[in-house]
Amino acid sequence: HIYIGCGKTSTIKALASYTKRHLVEIPLSRIRTCDELEQAFFLNSYDMTNLDFSNKIIVFEDIDCITSTEGNDVVIHLEQDDIDTKKKKMSKQSLRSLLGEDQTAPKDPLTLSFLLNLIDGIIEQPSRILIMTKFKKCTKSISKEIIEFFFDKTNLVDISQLHDNVHSPANIISACMSSTDGKQTVQLLSEQVLPNVVVEAQHILSYNEQ
Structure with a gap:
């Protein structure tokens, strides 16, 4: 994912x-x-x-x-009586489709x-390089690097309000473009998380009450 x-x-x-x-x-x-x-x-x-x-x-x-x-195949089991009863009301083409004989389906x-x-x-050819990578949301340290790089400031941004693996790089850049400095960016990002926290808390509360 x-x-x-x-x-x-x-x-x-x-x-x-x-x-x-x-x-x-x-x-x-x-x-x-x-x-x-x-x-x-x-x-x-x-x-x-x-x-x-x-x-x-x-x-x-x-x-x-x-x-x-491949993972969501649906298998329909039909009894012969069901087929005999319904095939009078169905066209030959629709019956073929239901039974898996659709002529329009690709053969391969x-x-x-x-x-x-x-x-x-x-x-597998010689000299080929295989790199497996995973694109994840930012840690706090990466978030700090992006914000400081955007505003050309180093070690001046307090990210204590942020959390790991919450914001994507694009989300952080968007917040930077909507802010005037790093402090405002952090504030904006932290406010974006609040609605999700409330929804999650409500979900946990309703689950415990059941």
């Missing part, structure tokens, strides 16, 4: 800028089959521009749509295992 505003997009753009490569996004929510993904992955021509793997960074978007589809639906096997061949 990646929290919004924790730097995924910024990191991707920074890598593209540093390596001087083009970004190619593949939205998995719009890919239906394994064949479509394979074609998109190995495509080397984009709007009359030829790009091989050494000149591009491929970004897979919406990977959650694959895992959610995209799966997470296919995606992993596709990229394994690239990762």
